[in-house]
Amino acid sequence: MVVLLGGSGYVGQAFQQLFREQGVPFRNVARKEVDYTEVAALADLLASTKADFVVNAAGYTGKPNVDACELHKAACVFGNAVLPGRIREACERTGTAWGHVSSGCIYTGERPGGGGFREDDAPNFSFRTNHCSFYSGTKALGEEVLTGAADCYVWRLRIPFNEIDSPRNYLTKVMRYASLLEASNSLSQLDEFVRACFETWRQRLPAGTYNVTNPGHVTTREVVDLIKKSGVCDKDFQFFKDEEEFMAKAAKTPRSNCLLDTSKLQNAGIAMTEVHEAVETALRKWRAE
Amino acid sequence: MVVLLGGSGYVGQAFQQLFREQGVPFRNVARKEVDYTEVAALADLLASTKADFVVNAAGYTGKPNVDACELHKAACVFGNAVLPGRIREACERTGTAWGHVSSGCIYTGERPGGGGFREDDAPNFSFRTNHCSFYSGTKALGEEVLTGAADCYVWRLRIPFNEIDSPRNYLTKVMRYASLLEASNSLSQLDEFVRACFETWRQRLPAGTYNVTNPGHVTTREVVDLIKKSGVCDKDFQFFKDEEEFMAKAAKTPRSNCLLDTSKLQNAGIAMTEVHEAVETALRKWRAE
Numbered sequence: 001m002v003v004l005l006g007g008s009g010y011v012g013q014a015f016q017q018l019f020r021e022q023g024v025p026f027r028n029v030a031r032k033e034v035d036y037t038e039v040a041a042l043a044d045l046l047a048s049t050k051a052d053f054v055v056n057a058a059g060y061t062g063k064p065n066v067d068a069c070e071l072h073k074a075a076c077v078f079g080n081a082v083l084p085g086r087i088r089e090a091c092e093r094t095g096t097a098w099g100h101v102s103s104g105c106i107y108t109g110e111r112p113g114g115g116g117f118r119e120d121d122a123p124n125f126s127f128r129t130n131h132c133s134f135y136s137g138t139k140a141l142g143e144e145v146l147t148g149a150a151d152c153y154v155w156r157l158r159i160p161f162n163e164i165d166s167p168r169n170y171l172t173k174v175m176r177y178a179s180l181l182e183a184s185n186s187l188s189q190l191d192e193f194v195r196a197c198f199e200t201w202r203q204r205l206p207a208g209t210y211n212v213t214n215p216g217h218v219t220t221r222e223v224v225d226l227i228k229k230s231g232v233c234d235k236d237f238q239f240f241k242d243e244e245e246f247m248a249k250a251a252k253t254p255r256s257n258c259l260l261d262t263s264k265l266q267n268a269g270i271a272m273t274e275v276h277e278a279v280e281t282a283l284r285k286w287r288a289e
Numbered sequence: 290m291v292v293l294l295g296g297s298g299y300v301g302q303a304f305q306q307l308f309r310e311q312g313v314p315f316r317n318v319a320r321k322e323v324d325y326t327e328v329a330a331l332a333d334l335l336a337s338t339k340a341d342f343v344v345n346a347a348g349y350t351g352k353p354n355v356d357a358c359e360l361h362k363a364a365c366v367f368g369n370a371v372l373p374g375r376i377r378e379a380c381e382r383t384g385t386a387w388g389h390v391s392s393g394c395i396y397t398g399e400r401p402g403g404g405g406f407r408e409d410d411a412p413n414f415s416f417r418t419n420h421c422s423f424y425s426g427t428k429a430l431g432e433e434v435l436t437g438a439a440d441c442y443v444w445r446l447r448i449p450f451n452e453i454d455s456p457r458n459y460l461t462k463v464m465r466y467a468s469l470l471e472a473s474n475s476l477s478q479l480d481e482f483v484r485a486c487f488e489t490w491r492q493r494l495p496a497g498t499y500n501v502t503n504p505g506h507v508t509t510r511e512v513v514d515l516i517k518k519s520g521v522c523d524k525d526f527q528f529f530k531d532e533e534e535f536m537a538k539a540a541k542t543p544r545s546n547c548l549l550d551t552s553k554l555q556n557a558g559i560a561m562t563e564v565h566e567a568v569e570t571a572l573r574k575w576r577a578e
Contacts, residue, residue, distance in 0.1 A: 128417075
């Protein structure tokens with residue numbers, strides 16, 4: 001029995017679909033039903049449902065984008081830094097293994113020396129480096145709160161997408177934004193992400209942090225070229241001149257653009273599609289929500 | 290009518306005593322009575338009690354000292370960074386003025402160029418500077434969460450003491466610790482602190498941040514000399530050789546030792562006793578809890 005927290009969100013819904021497809025017994029817990037932000041209530045639930053595993057897909061992301069986190073700081077700190085710590089406490093109290101959806105947005109750029117950031121690299125887009133969005137700061141703080149947690153998987157997601165048009169889908173965003181920022185990024189195909197996350201526990205890999213992104217990285221222009229080639233959208237895509245113009249005209253807080261190293265997951269035998277191929281496939285199957 | 294949150298704590302009890310002495314109608318709200326960490330519950334309470342002012346003396350300090358915060362990170366983040374934001378929301382929703390007990394421990398050392406840190410100096414002992422205790426990090430984050438809050442006083446306390454022997458009293462700590470760290474600090478005489486805090490609102494000073502410490506600063510050796518001179522304790526006080534030895538032998542996380550500039554409060558006409566005199570007076574009146 002898997003207990004799913006945050007099952008109504010973009011990532012949570014994908015976990016629900018995965019569990020249904022795989023025939024995994026799960027319980028999607030709504031906060032109004034059981035206030036899982038309270039340690040005692042969650043621990044009771046885990047005991048009464050005899051949960052083997054907990055997936056935390058709950059968190060505060062800001063709508064329509066991370067700029068909103070700058071205006072709702074207490075909610076953002078609570079959802080991303082306090083809640084993981086409370087789930088940890090409930091899981092440790094009941095001896096339950098669990099996984100937490102974290103984010104690669106605690107990094108910016110490439111690893112010094114080139115390539116993607118590894119799981120044990122210190123975040124460089126966080127409160128600690130005093131260069132981050134408030135959102136990224138709280139996600140990094142959440143990982144700090146989970147340091148040393150027992151039987152805890154920390155899964156780092158980056159810019160989710162799949163073939164279903166949605167305001168949360170990166171490909172939809174690229175097609176809808178008036179102007180784009182050119183940058184290199186790791187991405188996570190959403191359905192591959194949730195499958196890979198769940199595999200880390202199903203295969204009983206050592207608990208700890210995993211970068212769960214599609215191997216390789218893409219630039220925004222490459223994504224635009226794939227969109228045009230697919231025929232899904234043929235608009236005249238506009239780009240900001242540089243990050244300075246982007247910040248002045250479109251954003252309230254800096255964005256993380258970064259590469260993650262995926263060798264830990266790959267070496268453990270959990271494969272995800274190369275990122276250009278994953279984007280191409282999503283666009284080929286593109287459909288309305 | 291003043292609503293007091295955290296009234297059972299060391300600072301909260303001093304607020305209770307002040308209100309009793311001054312005949313200020315107040316309601317000390319216990320969490321088990323009204324869960325004031327929930328915005329809606331607190332807003333309802335403020336409306337139903339027709340509160341004119343809220344004092345937030347609740348927070349997570351760690352027992353017996355800040356080292357405990359390194360082990361209870363989620364609770365520490367919640368009490369010091371999330372709760373102030375929720376109180377802000379409830380107070381803004383109901384149009385209620387309020388004051389928050391913050392801490393000078395978001396600074397270390399002296400202001401660049403000498404003297405004490407002023408209210409608008411950026412914290413230098415915080416997550417943002419990546420040099421802090423977890424406790425200080427969360428207190429600084431709490432001030433960040435309150436940026437731009439309406440009708441909000443942020444009162445910075447430093448190392449409280451008075452004449453009553455107590456594990457939370459700085460003078461008791463100095464007398465009980467096996468070894469001491471020599472450092473310069475601003476201090477807050479507890480009863481003067483709560484009086485000065487309340488005066489900022491009673492006199493309708495502009496809302497904002499106030500350093501509420503006794504003017505001047507003391508070194509640990511000066512405090513020891515005053516203790517010896519008072520006759521309260523004549524033990525052979527031991528000192529660590531330096532901060533390195535202190536960190537190696539006695540502490541899990543670095544301590545803030547800092548000077549605060551008190552001219553904003555003084556210029557507003559709210560006086561506190563010079564710090565050496567305040568320490569001397571407390572020792573002269575020293576009594577058991």
